[in-house]
Amino acid sequence: MRYFGWLVALALLFASPVYAAEPFAETSLATQGKIVVGQQVSIDVDVYVPNFFTSPPQFPLLDIPNAIVTLPDERAQNLVKSVSGEEYSGIRRTYFIIPQIAGEFTLPTASVPLAYAKVPGQSTPATVNLPAVTFVAAELPPGAEASAFSAARAQLSETIDGDPANLKVGDTLVRRVTLFATGTRAMMLPQLSFDVPDGVKLYRQAPALADNVDGSGRERGSSRTERVTYVMDREGTFTLPALTATWFDTGNMQAQRAELKPLVLVVKAKPATANAIAPDLPQAKEAPDRLSIRAILGIAITVLAALGLAFLLHRLWPRMKRWVDARKQARAQSEPTRYRELLAALNSGDAKRAYSALNLWTKAMGFRSATDWAEASNDRSVQDALAGFERDLFGPPHPPTQGSARTLASAILAWRVKYRRRDRRSFTVTPALPPLNPPLGNWQRPARNNSM
Numbered sequence: 001m002r003y004f005g006w007l008v009a010l011a012l013l014f015a016s017p018v019y020a021a022e023p024f025a026e027t028s029l030a031t032q033g034k035i036v037v038g039q040q041v042s043i044d045v046d047v048y049v050p051n052f053f054t055s056p057p058q059f060p061l062l063d064i065p066n067a068i069v070t071l072p073d074e075r076a077q078n079l080v081k082s083v084s085g086e087e088y089s090g091i092r093r094t095y096f097i098i099p100q101i102a103g104e105f106t107l108p109t110a111s112v113p114l115a116y117a118k119v120p121g122q123s124t125p126a127t128v129n130l131p132a133v134t135f136v137a138a139e140l141p142p143g144a145e146a147s148a149f150s151a152a153r154a155q156l157s158e159t160i161d162g163d164p165a166n167l168k169v170g171d172t173l174v175r176r177v178t179l180f181a182t183g184t185r186a187m188m189l190p191q192l193s194f195d196v197p198d199g200v201k202l203y204r205q206a207p208a209l210a211d212n213v214d215g216s217g218r219e220r221g222s223s224r225t226e227r228v229t230y231v232m233d234r235e236g237t238f239t240l241p242a243l244t245a246t247w248f249d250t251g252n253m254q255a256q257r258a259e260l261k262p263l264v265l266v267v268k269a270k271p272a273t274a275n276a277i278a279p280d281l282p283q284a285k286e287a288p289d290r291l292s293i294r295a296i297l298g299i300a301i302t303v304l305a306a307l308g309l310a311f312l313l314h315r316l317w318p319r320m321k322r323w324v325d326a327r328k329q330a331r332a333q334s335e336p337t338r339y340r341e342l343l344a345a346l347n348s349g350d351a352k353r354a355y356s357a358l359n360l361w362t363k364a365m366g367f368r369s370a371t372d373w374a375e376a377s378n379d380r381s382v383q384d385a386l387a388g389f390e391r392d393l394f395g396p397p398h399p400p401t402q403g404s405a406r407t408l409a410s411a412i413l414a415w416r417v418k419y420r421r422r423d424r425r426s427f428t429v430t431p432a433l434p435p436l437n438p439p440l441g442n443w444q445r446p447a448r449n450n451s452m
Contacts, residue, residue: 021050021086023116025128027107030094035137038150039250040184041097043107043133047114048081048088054123055115059093061414063381066403067105068098068410070185073417074212089116098188099137100403107133140248144255147248148190152183154247155216156258167267173230177260179245182221186211187409189224190245191347197238200265201231206344230265238265338364339416346409351393354405377415385411 030042047057056076062069071093079090099105110130118124140147161174179189186209196202208225215221230240240263249256331337338361345357355370362373374386385408392404 021083021088023047023049023114023126023128025112025130027131027133029133029135031135034253035099035135036140036150036248036250036253037099037102037137038140038147038188038248039098039137040150041099041105041135041137043095043097044092045095045112045130046079046090046092047112047128048079048083048090049114049116049126050086050088051117051120052089053091053114053116055125057091057093057112057114057128059112060110061379061381061418062095062108062110063384063411064097064105064107066099066101066103068100068185068188068406070096070410070414072096072211096185098185100406102137102139104134104136141253144248147246147255149181149184149188150248150250151181151221152249152251153219153221154179154181154245154256154258156180156243156245156260157216158243158260160263164263165266167232167265169232169235169267169270171232171267173232173265174227175230175263176225176227177243178223178225179258180213180215180221180223181247182215182219183250184222186222186224187343187347187406187413189222191224191349192226192243192245194226194228194243195241196230197240199232199234199236199267200238200240201233202228203231204228206340207347209343209347232265232267235267235269238267239263240265333360333364335361335364342412343409346405349405351389351405354408355389355393358408379411379415379418382411382415 025048026046028044028046030044031039035041045059059071061071074094077092079092081088081090095107097105097107107130109132111127112130113125113127115123115125118126140150156177156179158175158177160176162171164173167173177192179192181189189209191207194202194204205227208227209223210225211222212220213223215223242262243260245258247256247258248254338357342354342357342361345354348354358370362370365373367373367376370386374383377383385404389404389408
């Protein structure tokens, strides 16, 4: 009986199924210490599989109420981990979350599809679920409520094309001012205020926003570059006020101020051209009384060539002008141009201008309106962001805020990245107007009448 019991135990041991290692996911809060409103919070998401990936994990775009969530298009980090003697390959991506109000925030659970080599030489599809992560954002401390944004570090720098101390009436001076910050996104950086005195005109271009760029040191961060042109209207000495940006230092937990010193312009009168000294020119020889036949023939050929060129220009100029105008109009109404105008409008604080730019951008992609675009996107975050923005714009009066505009900008950015890089083949755009010509595949040649 004793031997029989051992035999039964061994049989059960070898007959029991062997459970293979399975993929799994881990999430962790990378940002340590106290978290405040407007601070960028980093959450690392690690996905592990046995052996190796045959198709990388498709991390979803997540939505958290009252927060801006982005998944930067930065290179993923490769990982290796040993669990119970089993080697796992991993990929890490980082979500950035910027809370807009104080309270508790939770990274929602989501499914991440992938494929891995469960059996050597074969690709096995799988799905892992992201564990939820929760953090709490506190209000800014007293005295820091006026901070335009929160960051780990921020600075202002400028470059000037021209000499401010040696200008003349009618001259221009081009100034590029860059606000660089770490620990935040470019869309959160505020618009700078450029004031000019009487006698100087200001012309500003749309700002250039960039993420994951190099700063003055080895740090990488986000930047907003403003390009302005000053035109000198009259002579005198003019002082341009200092440029400032108030921000909250998330490392020291106190308000900080980035500043550029005032700029002094010295403008002199333009010298009169009547007082210019005429250059010494050689004396021209006296023309002969009669022109030679060769000279007359050359003049006639020159006149005929000029008349022919003028005739060609007269005939071709309208066509060339229409072509140039059409190219300019197409470029001005293209999707990239409308998208840059939309980002500038959303960052300007003018809700009506932003809503008009949004409709122009959606029309450039073939939609009748922003509402049609949101419905066709099948993206709940896009639809909620647009509804919140329209509610702030057209709803009952309330204190001004840029929360809905920033949420909409984040949703548009996420949708555009998804549309351009992942779902472009499967996304069908419904044109605002029917096609001018029917497809050739549906055309049939009319039957020939052979009765004649």
